[in-house]
Every structure is written in C-alpha cells, then in structure tokens.
Amino acid sequence: METDLVIVGGGPAGLSAAITATSYGADVILIEESFSLGGQLRQQTQLHANLPSKFFAERGTSLVKRLTSQLETPNLKILRNHTMIGAYKNGHIGVTNGKTTFEIEAKKNIIASGAAENAWIFPGWTLPGVMTAGAAQILLNREFVYPGKQVMMIGSNSFALEVVKQLYECGISVQAIVEASETILSRDQALLSMCKKNNIPFFLNSTIESVSGSGHVEKMTIRTSEGMMEELEVDLICTANGFSPILEAFQIMSCDLTHSEVLGGWLPTYSVNFQTSNPSVYLAGNAAGITSLGSILLTGEIAALSALESLQFISERDSNRKKAALWEELYQIETFFNKDTMLARLELVKHYHSERGLPLPDFVDPLKGEMLFG
Amino acid sequence: MINNKYDVVVIGSGVVGSSIAYHLSESKKNNILVVDKGFPMSGTSGSTQAWVWVHSKTPSWYGELSMYSAELYPFLERKIGDVEYKRTGGIAPFFNEADREGALRLAEKQAEVGIEVDVLNREEVLEKEPALSQRVAGATFCKLDGNVNPFRLVELYTKAAKKNGAVFSFYNQVVTITKKKDIFQIETDQDTFYSKKVILAGGPWSKDLGKMLGVDIPIKQVRGQILVTEPQSPFLKHTIGGIRQADNGEVLIGYSKEEVGYDKRSTLDIMQETAKMATEFIPSLAKANVVRCFSGIRVMPKDGFPIIGEVPEVRNAYIAAMHSGITLSPLVGTLMTELLEDGETSIDLTRFSMNRFDQMYSRISE
The missing domain is CATH 3.50.50.60 (FAD/NAD(P)-binding domain)
Structure with a gap:
C-alpha cells in the first residue's frame, strides 16, 4: 500500500x-x-x-x-x-x-x-469498582452503563471535576473528592462552583489509605489532613492522576x-x-x-x-x-x-x-x- | 563504599561473567569484583531462548564440550538452587528425505564422543511431538538437550557468588583498562579499581573491552529476534530447533541471525519471516497471537567456536566469549576457575585459545 x-x-x-x-x-x-x-x-x-x-x-x-x-x-x-x-x-x-x-x-x-491515563496505586487498587476517571466516563457516555452508585473521586484536576459533574448529573451520589495537595488543582470556575452548589465535599491534604470489599469495592479509608482515618462506604472509586x-x-x-x-x-x-x-x-x-x-x-x-x-x-x-x-x-x-x-x-x-x-x-x-x- | 583493590575483576555480569564469578568464589581464595555497564539481564543473557543444546554442535569436540556442560546442570542446581533446568530432549526436524544422510552422519560423529543422537523417521517424530507438521520427513533427537530459565540462572549465580564474598557493581561502565607493572588499573564511570587479574566476559561488548587492552578480539555481533506468543495450553514437550514452550505456556520462536552491530531494534521483516517458519514447523501456531517480540545482540566468534583462555600478549588478562553462553556457562565457570587457581585445566583448552586466530591469519597470508 x-x-x-x-x-x-x-x-x-x-x-x-x-x-x-x-x-x-x-x-x-x-x-x-x-x-x-x-x-x-x-x-x-x-x-x-x-x-x-x-x-x-x-x-x-x-x-x-x-x-x-x-x-x-x-x-x-x-x-x-x-x-x-x-x-x-x-x-x-x-x-x-x-x-x-x-x-x-x-x-x-x-x-x-x-x-x-496514569494509574493510581494503593492497597486494593485492583478491586473491581476502582477505575480511572476516563474509564468511568466511557462507561457512562459511550456504553450507557452506570459505573456505580456512590463514587469517590481521587484527584481534583479539571478532568476529575468534569467527570464528577457528569456522574452527578446522571444521579450518581458523589461522596467526596480527595486531593493530596493543600489546594484544589482545577482553576475552572464553572466546575468549582458546580461542586460548591451541590455541596460536594473536598478532602484536601488527604490521601487514600486502602480500599476493601469482597469481590468489589465496598469501603475506602482515607487519611485526612489531621492524620485521622476516615472510612466511607462507596462502590466506585475514580482516579484522576493525569x-x-x-x-x-x-x-x-x-x-x-x-x-x-x-x-x-x-x-x-x-x-x-x-x-x-x-x-x-x-x-x-x-x-x-x-x-x-x-x-x-x-x-x-x-x-x-x-x-x-x-x-x-x-x-x-x-x-x-x-x-x-x-x-x-x-x-x-x-x-x-x-x-x-x-x-x-x-x-x-x-x-x-x-x-x-x-x-x-x-x-x-x-x-x-x-x-x-x- | 566498595573496596577498590581486587584479586580478580570480571567485566560483564551476564551468564558467563556471573558463572565465572560464582565458581571462582567457591574456594574463597580471591577477592572478586564483577562490574557491569548495565543491570543484570539487560544484555544478551536477558534476551535469549536459553536452550541448553548439545546435539547439533559440530565438530564433535565442540559437541563434547557442550555435553560436559549440560551434564553439570543438575549438580549446579543442587549448589545454587532451582534454575528451572529441564532436560526435555531436543528435536531438530528436517522436511526433506535428502537430509536423512546428513542426519545419520551427525549421529555417527557425535557417537564417537559419547553423544547419543537418534535419527527418527516421520512416524517416530510425530509420535514424540504430535504438533509438528505432517510434512516432516524425520528428525535428529538427543535426550541431553533442554532449556533453563536465564533470569533465575543469572540471579542465582549472582546470589551464590555474593554469599561467597564476591562484590557486584552495576551501572558502572568500564572506560579504560591500563596495565602498570603487574596491576590492572580499571577506570569506570564511577570508580578506579586495581586488580591482579581481569576477565573479559562482556559478550558482544568484549570487542570494545579488547580494544582497551590493545587487542582485537575476533568476534562479531549478531542480532537474534524472538517472538513470544500468548500462553498456550501445554502442547510442546521438547525443545525444538527454533521453538520452545515456556512453563507459563508462552511459545518462544526465533531463528534469525543478522549482523547489524549493536542495533537492538526488532523489524517486521524478520518477525513475519519468523512467524511463517514457525507455522511451517508447527501448523497450529497459526492460531496463536504474538504478544511481543524482542531482540538480543549475541556474540559470535569469527570461526563460530568459543574463545576461552588467556588473552595473547597480555599476561593475567583472560577472555571468555562464546555464542552458546547459556549451554556452556557451568563448564566455562569451572574451567576458568581451574585456570586462574591452578594454571591448568581438566579439559585441554588449546583448541579454544585466542591464539588459533593468529594461526588462521598466518595460514591465510601464506
């Protein structure tokens, strides 16, 4: 050819x-x-x-x-x-x-x-229900499948917030957004006010400690800024690591x-x-x-x-x-x-x-x- | 901080260098350093099919050397641990009845040194290895042949040598070697080492090491490209000329030999040729997906035979350069140890000396 x-x-x-x-x-x-x-x-x-x-x-x-x-x-x-x-x-x-x-x-x-997309690695990261933000977006918009009912987003760049918005608009409950640094990474005002308007909590200075569940994500533990462990019930964890x-x-x-x-x-x-x-x-x-x-x-x-x-x-x-x-x-x-x-x-x-x-x-x-x- | 004075410095931590270091370390008589420009398995030893192959090595004195080495593997495993050595038996098929005569001659010659090679007819081959093409005319078979896991082999040589006190330094390329009185001064990227003896075990890169000593080492670089299929259910029992199935089900396929220097790229020309030959040998491989391919730069002495012994004109510098490093590593490690410790070897190494090339050249010039 x-x-x-x-x-x-x-x-x-x-x-x-x-x-x-x-x-x-x-x-x-x-x-x-x-x-x-x-x-x-x-x-x-x-x-x-x-x-x-x-x-x-x-x-x-x-x-x-x-x-x-x-x-x-x-x-x-x-x-x-x-x-x-x-x-x-x-x-x-x-x-x-x-x-x-x-x-x-x-x-x-x-x-x-x-x-x-870069993967994010933490204990439990291979459990079904942990996926990149992009993968969740494909399931939702291309395959018309709900990736989960209660989501936790790891990462706060604009892409993460955009996917949070799309998940939220489809009726998926957004538990929180976890960000390791001390400020929200995205500077997109529209997305930031969307989060604020819908009372989506941010855990800043926080990292993911582990994810557990039998055969599927059920629980995740995050280490918050005060060093406290916070346990949340979720069935979907989206990672946005650039x-x-x-x-x-x-x-x-x-x-x-x-x-x-x-x-x-x-x-x-x-x-x-x-x-x-x-x-x-x-x-x-x-x-x-x-x-x-x-x-x-x-x-x-x-x-x-x-x-x-x-x-x-x-x-x-x-x-x-x-x-x-x-x-x-x-x-x-x-x-x-x-x-x-x-x-x-x-x-x-x-x-x-x-x-x-x-x-x-x-x-x-x-x-x-x-x-x-x- | 590592010491900088050694009795022996081995340059190259592939299968040959690490075997020499291990065997030499057994007596604990020498302070040994192994220095390598990269990390273990980044060169030839990490890009091989890793056959322990005896039966078609000719002339028979070369076959004999390979046989002795293959015989050492079970003992080696008892000393350094499981290197996944499997004596599967080796099959070299032929597809033309006319090749039977050559096969019979091979069997006869190898028998002289005690290597048992059977010449099989079509039915016998297919009974042994039903996956082979129905077009096969026959094969030579030798039960001594097999394969090994090269990653485990080099790792366990290294571990055992370290246990005996040998020191390894990786990512530390040798830049110059000079000899002052009886001491070699070896400059690397990071250090200066002094040593009484030096062993060149750099595989194809030994060409460059030789230059540092002012010696032209008569070797070439040969690229071999290998295809890897996705895991198949176990269906190949033997090591077959060019093809073997690994423990995890992947089939490794490779026949190519190209002289392209140190260029380690894979090319689709060779990949497609290799795949075609594989399906001619084993038709069911046509359904297997190839998941990756890799190339290795291998060393090939100019006459094809191992170079083992002292470097001519440079006292206390030694070289071990051979194409079949995996097959020969247990024996070469043993022989080099004898040579360094006793000054003589249990097998006569005259044939393997680098001096033979001078004679070859002088014959040519006559």
Whole structure:
C-alpha cells in the first residue's frame, strides 16, 4: 500500500491533520485501532470552549461528527480496526487488522497516538469498582452503563471535576473528592462552583489509605489532613492522576525521547515543525505534550502543513505564513489553558533546534519575545 | 563504599561473567569484583531462548564440550538452587528425505564422543511431538538437550557468588583498562579499581573491552529476534530447533541471525519471516497471537567456536566469549576457575585459545 502520508491515530489530532493534508491534495491513509474515529472525544459530552478560531464551542461528541464529515474525500483512505505494530528495515510502518500484517509505503508519517491515563496505586487498587476517571466516563457516555452508585473521586484536576459533574448529573451520589495537595488543582470556575452548589465535599491534604470489599469495592479509608482515618462506604472509586503520552509507535520508529514533567513525562523531542528526530516522523496532539483540545487540533494542522511542505504540496513561504498564524493561535490558546505547558513546549522546541544548530524560523520570534517579556 | 583493590575483576555480569564469578568464589581464595555497564539481564543473557543444546554442535569436540556442560546442570542446581533446568530432549526436524544422510552422519560423529543422537523417521517424530507438521520427513533427537530459565540462572549465580564474598557493581561502565607493572588499573564511570587479574566476559561488548587492552578480539555481533506468543495450553514437550514452550505456556520462536552491530531494534521483516517458519514447523501456531517480540545482540566468534583462555600478549588478562553462553556457562565457570587457581585445566583448552586466530591469519597470508 503506497501513499504520500500515513497518519497513525484517528483522534482529534489525527483527524485535524487528515483534514489539512487532504485539502492540499495529498494522498493520506489514516490508521485507527478501534472501529470508530474520534478517540477520546467520543465520550466527551462536555462543551469545549476556547477552540481555534475556525471552530465554535461544541461538545466533544458533536465535534467528532463535524470533523469526520470533512473527511469524505477520495484521496483519503481510512483503515479502522488497524493497529501499527512495527516497522520494516526500510523504515516503513507495518499495520495489522489481526488477520493480515502489511507494509504502508508512506513518504511521511504523522503519529498522533494520544495519551493514556496514569494509574493510581494503593492497597486494593485492583478491586473491581476502582477505575480511572476516563474509564468511568466511557462507561457512562459511550456504553450507557452506570459505573456505580456512590463514587469517590481521587484527584481534583479539571478532568476529575468534569467527570464528577457528569456522574452527578446522571444521579450518581458523589461522596467526596480527595486531593493530596493543600489546594484544589482545577482553576475552572464553572466546575468549582458546580461542586460548591451541590455541596460536594473536598478532602484536601488527604490521601487514600486502602480500599476493601469482597469481590468489589465496598469501603475506602482515607487519611485526612489531621492524620485521622476516615472510612466511607462507596462502590466506585475514580482516579484522576493525569495523562502521559503514548510512546510505543515513536519507539518503534526510533524517535529520540526527552522528559518533561509539565508535558506529561516522557515524550518525543520535536522541532517547531513538529518533526521528530526521525525525519520521516511528525507528531501531533497529546503525544506532543498533554494539553487542551484546542491545542490538540492546532498541532495536528501544523504537523500536516510541515509534512505537506516537505512533500512540496505547499511552498515554504505559504507554509511558514500559515504556521506562523497557527503557532500564534496555539500560543494564545495554550497559555490560557496553562502557561507552563506552552513554556515547556517552547523550551523543548528550542532545545531541539539548538542541539542541531537549526535556526528557529522568524515566526517564532514574537513568541520568544512574549516569553521573555510576557 | 566498595573496596577498590581486587584479586580478580570480571567485566560483564551476564551468564558467563556471573558463572565465572560464582565458581571462582567457591574456594574463597580471591577477592572478586564483577562490574557491569548495565543491570543484570539487560544484555544478551536477558534476551535469549536459553536452550541448553548439545546435539547439533559440530565438530564433535565442540559437541563434547557442550555435553560436559549440560551434564553439570543438575549438580549446579543442587549448589545454587532451582534454575528451572529441564532436560526435555531436543528435536531438530528436517522436511526433506535428502537430509536423512546428513542426519545419520551427525549421529555417527557425535557417537564417537559419547553423544547419543537418534535419527527418527516421520512416524517416530510425530509420535514424540504430535504438533509438528505432517510434512516432516524425520528428525535428529538427543535426550541431553533442554532449556533453563536465564533470569533465575543469572540471579542465582549472582546470589551464590555474593554469599561467597564476591562484590557486584552495576551501572558502572568500564572506560579504560591500563596495565602498570603487574596491576590492572580499571577506570569506570564511577570508580578506579586495581586488580591482579581481569576477565573479559562482556559478550558482544568484549570487542570494545579488547580494544582497551590493545587487542582485537575476533568476534562479531549478531542480532537474534524472538517472538513470544500468548500462553498456550501445554502442547510442546521438547525443545525444538527454533521453538520452545515456556512453563507459563508462552511459545518462544526465533531463528534469525543478522549482523547489524549493536542495533537492538526488532523489524517486521524478520518477525513475519519468523512467524511463517514457525507455522511451517508447527501448523497450529497459526492460531496463536504474538504478544511481543524482542531482540538480543549475541556474540559470535569469527570461526563460530568459543574463545576461552588467556588473552595473547597480555599476561593475567583472560577472555571468555562464546555464542552458546547459556549451554556452556557451568563448564566455562569451572574451567576458568581451574585456570586462574591452578594454571591448568581438566579439559585441554588449546583448541579454544585466542591464539588459533593468529594461526588462521598466518595460514591465510601464506
């Protein structure tokens, strides 16, 4: 199978890259390991605001439909239920549908593998009824199954509070939110006032001690700020311990990795063009650092433009003009979401360029300026 | 804080280095340090099928060496503990009647040194191992062959050596080795060690260690890629050329040999070739899912045979480099101990000396 560009991952970053790449006439193959496109958007019933200018605030579930409706073009081939499992000696990727394994001869690859939730480990963490916040959200919104009746949320980032809100709205009783640090991590005012309005208690400075039950979660013990043990009856424990980039595909392609706590741990190094140390591999989305949906969409577009430029579907001048605008928008959106994320991303990119003696293009200058003076 | 003066420093804590350290530590005559650039099992010993394989090792003097080592395993287990050594018997199938003659010749040659190899016909092979392809023409069989758990083996060698006072230092790469008078000065990432004797047991990395002593060690790096299936119900009784089933039901499959330096990546080309060969040998494996694959960089002496003995021109420096380190480790540990403690060995090591390569080269130049 031959193509100009293969995109690995059909979540928002991969879809955004596919829309951009096909609009310039490139032949694209999109690989998605599940039966449906959209990735984590598929269970996100919440409204996503602060998206790039060409979008408006929208629920994740309806954004998937909007994005996939733009993919009906003859130069795109979508391989659902296909997984990238390796690389051939010649550097091409290999995919399988479980029955046959074959090579995709692509000139360039964009890997948009997304992120995985970090588990939280405590005595009893393997009991049924303990799951990540994301898993509870999938059960609720995608499978229409109640994950439990009485929930305890461990962690207080915005994603945790969003899932608490969705569980609460479905009639699940929220016992409390447990947070190890001394303040609530989320700064989302709407979510915070939702918790307040509904009298959802927070245990700050508190940690989970253990979970017990026969065959299923029945009880949990938390150690509170005063060192007291508090026992609560729950049948569902959701953990929100943040996300980390999914790296297997990059490791298969021999991309250099680096570590950044702010960006989610280990991740590939990349240039201002979202090109990794393997010149045939670009990346986009949460794989390039954990961020918000708006940034995920923009990075998909930048990666696609960079690949298109190297395949000569767009001139360097036009590509740079567009990328300058996209980087500026990325800067605005990401800074609003979490300025540290943007700073860590710029740091990573600067390091990639300086290590290789590559100048940063002019369009990064305003960002550098803002970094220095902002 | 570890001491920095030793009688013997072993470089490399894989199956060969840890076996030498253990056997040498038994007499408690020497202060021993084992130093490794990584952690145990991060190199060749942790990426092997771990056969203890005798029957097709030719010429017969090489087979003989392998046999003696295999014979030592049951005794070794009594000393260091359960290394999951299983003498399953080994089957090397052939699919062409024309190969029978070669099989008979192998059996005849190996019999000269006391290795019993049976040549089986089609029915006999299928009776022993019903899962093999119906297309099989015959096989050679040797009841001495088997396999071992390499993780337990290296761990227990290490534990037993430590118990006898040997010191291990991991994540401590050797950077230079210099000899001043009769003492080796070994600079590592973290320390400087002094030693009367040094043993190179770095597997494929011994090439780099040799350079530090100004010696070109005639070995190559060979990559082997191994596929692992999801656990299957127990259905393979023997160690089969290229395939074995582990205790937990997983089937390990690997045949490949590539010269690609230290590149440890796995490639789909080889994975697909390996899977294809496996299903030709054992058709029912076509239904098994492969859950992972791994590569190991193995050492291959230029003529294929073990290098065991003193490093030419560098007194008190020794080398142990061989492709079949798992099979040979009990014997090599024993022989190196004899060599270091008594200056002579119970098995003549002339054939395994590194000097043979000089003769080879000089023959070539004639």
